[in-house]
Amino acid sequence: MDRRPRDARLRQVGTSRAGLPLRLLSVGHGSRQVLVVAGPHANEPVGGATVLRLAERVLADPRLCDGADVTWNLLLCLDPDGSRRNEGWLSGPYTLGHHFRHFFRPGFMEQPEWLPDGAEGATLPETRTLLALQDELRPFLQCSLHGVDVGGGFVELTRDLPGLAPRLAHIATRLDIPLERGPYDTLYWPTLGPAVYRIPPPRRGDLAAAITEAAVESTWFHPHPYGTVTAVVEAPMWGVTAVQDASVPADAEETLRGVSRTLRRDTALLEELLARIRPYLGTAGDVDRLLAPVDDYVLVCPGLADSWDPDTGPGTDVDGGARPLPPLTTARLTALRISARRIALRTAGLLHQLVTASGHDPSGATADLDRLVDAWCADYHDGHGARWIPVARQAEYQARVVLAAFDLARRPDPASGRGARPLGAPPVRTEVPFE
Structure with a gap:
């Protein structure tokens, strides 16, 4: 500038x-x-x-x-x-x-x-x-x-x-x-x-x-x-790497059941930890900011687990109609496993910050949260090969x-005229050398 x-x-x-x-x-x-x-x-x-x-x-x-x-x-x-x-x-x-x-x-x-x-x-x-x-x-x-x-x-x-x-x-x-x-x-x-x-x-x-x-x-x-x-x-x-694998696994439904079971189990652990922690948090504004996303995640987890589980029927759309899952490729199953773990890890991380911000941990939640965060991150590394x-x-x-x-x-849209560019303008070169 x-x-x-x-x-x-x-x-x-x-x-x-x-x-x-x-x-x-x-x-x-x-x-x-x-x-x-x-x-x-x-x-x-x-x-x-x-x-x-x-x-x-x-x-x-x-x-x-x-x-x-x-x-x-x-x-x-x-x-x-x-x-x-x-x-x-x-x-x-x-x-x-x-x-x-x-x-x-x-x-x-x-x-x-x-x-x-x-x-x-x-x-x-x-x-x-x-x-x-x-x-x-x-x-x-x-x-x-x-x-x-x-x-x-x-x-x-x-x-x-x-x-x-x-x-x-x-x-x-x-x-x-x-x-x-x-x-x-x-x-x-x-x-x-x-x-x-x-x-x-x-x-x-x-x-x-x-x-x-x-x-x-x-x-x-x-x-x-x-x-x-x-x-x-x-x-x-x-x-x-597996998020780009479009192959169809033979055990897709059983894998999906496992994802749902894991999400329900992890949610129960987090709800129990939240119940132990909440009485000691006070009402400071910073606590409210950290609790809001925790409450969001706890709210949506049961519905997500049910909508993914083949044994609880298809999901429902916002108008109340039945909506089955799309074809279960390796990529989609991997994405669902990652997402279920992501919700749990984010919640655990926020709970860890809440305990730290409170300045005391009479319920002994910090050690439990550290154990969960370490185990769930190891699953990303060992189970998914996550690389920085x-x-x-x-x-x-x-x-x-x-x-x-x-x-x-910016190219011309024949239907609307949107995006017209000067006649004869060359395409933009996006493949610049990588620094």
């Missing part, structure tokens, strides 16, 4: 609940807008590195901004308050145990991308800031930068971008990033190509459905009337996927 003050401008566009500034970095002077949102989930920090990498690329390549009549708008962090609570693990060591013992993600009602009461009912200042930016910019492309703690990369779209799946596969192969062929997040969503999924339009449901399926209005869909395509770009921190992906490679992968989505979104 200091080198190119005319082409890169930084402005404050809002303020967080704790008074931290929400800053937007705009690069270029084109009439058409791209909006990239980093840090929508507090525990997924890679987007902060990705937007800086994107700014450097855009400044270095005129075809990405002024040559395409485009301005890039990079929101540096949507939830700085929550992100600050993850600082305990951000500097390393990058071990699963260290990560989950310092993990924080706010309760569902405090996550700024969701609009459970619609845009008019949005109360979080971070949410109102993002909505105002979307209405001001009316971007043809919005990218929301997310991270997967354990698993693989994938992309969710509000509109199809034909050709994205092969580009995604090429990028992932070059950078040795596993792609999820059946992520838990998209369990019931249409597939547009390998590791690319269509986000269904929002619909009303109960809180459990909103938490587990994003079955609620969101800032992903708010700019939809402007012709915006939103791409949610997920980059993994610890990669697992260096931060630079996570950010490079995510930046290349954003640039691929940009190249496809």
